[in-house]
Amino acid sequence: MRVVLITGAASGLGWQLARACHARGDALLLTDIDASGLAARANELGSERVMALAGDITEPELHARLLDGCRQRFGRLDVLINNAGITHRSPTLRTDPAVFRKVMAVDYHAPLELTLAALPLLRESRGQVVAIGSMAGWMPVLGRAGYCAAKSALGQAFEVLRAEIARDGIDLLMVYPSFLDTPIDRNALGGDGKPAGHARSTIGRIRSADWMASLILDALQQRRERLFPDRGSWLASLLWRLAPALYHRKMSQRFAGEIS
Known part of the structure; x- marks a missing residue:
């Protein structure tokens, strides 16, 4: 029996991962x-x-409670899924x-x-880490400057971390989803920190959280390093790299409501 720690588990992708x-x-x-x-x-x-501990994932005190509770209740940790996230929908100049x-x-x-704090437990089990990134970390999405920056930083840091923890027998899976039907977008912040006042713009198909959860668990079982589940967004990221001017024109047309 594996022991799995999931952040942001009360709704959306985190809840579907917990159920699965x-x-x-x-x-x-x-x-x-x-x-x-x-x-x-x-x-x-x-x-x-099942053990549940509520709290603010940005607080180191919660990290300590989670890991102490994990050791006391289960005696081990096999998989850490970093799923909790937040986004915003607002022009950079008005945020x-x-x-x-x-x-x-x-x-x-x-x-x-949290991952760094969990490494002692993960070394003991030669476990696995999952980080939920985003295709927004690979290409600019208008009205999401902060989110793009955070997901880009996450991806770069964890890609480096993978090589360092591999020596301890710990695997790391980076997941790069596109638009999912989850509360992260319904609860997006506006430029003033209050709920965003306009509907989101999207690229490609909006996928369900349970579909995404199934792919993630399959990728874990295969001990894969990266998961790019949405072909359309992956192709868009290539367009950004190969023809950035064309990408910006298309993005400006599709996301006009984000910067008006």
Whole structure:
């Protein structure tokens, strides 16, 4: 039986990952900033193989509680899934710097710091790390400067980290999804830090969270290093590299509402 720690587990992709892992027989340590939502999800799964600890993933104190709780309850950690995330929809020039700092704290600093703190447990199990990046880390998306920056930083840091922890027998899977039907976009911040006031613009097909969760668990089983699940967004990222002027024209047309 594997022990899996999932952040942002009360909804969206994190919840679908929790359901799928539980169905496969894994023990779960779940965390989310939404305490009531997390408690409801844990009750839905049952308490036999599930432990839930709510808190702010950007706080080192929560990291310590999670890892101490994991060792005391389960005695091991096999898989860490860094799923918790936040985004914004706002023109760069009209975004409060505090929004950029918050997005960077949740999407970059928190997963990196939690992973580093979890390494002693992961070394013991020769475990696996998952980081949920984004195709927005590979190509610019208008109205998402902070999110693009955070996901780019996450991808670069974890690509470096993979080589360093491989010597300890720890595998690292970077996931680069595109647009998913999850609360991260429904709860996006506006430039003032309040909920965004306009609908999101998208590229390609909007995929379901359960579809994404299934692909991630399959990639873990295969011990893959990277997962690019959406062919359309992957091709768009190539367009950005091969013909950036054309990409910008297309992006400006498609995302006009993000910068108006």
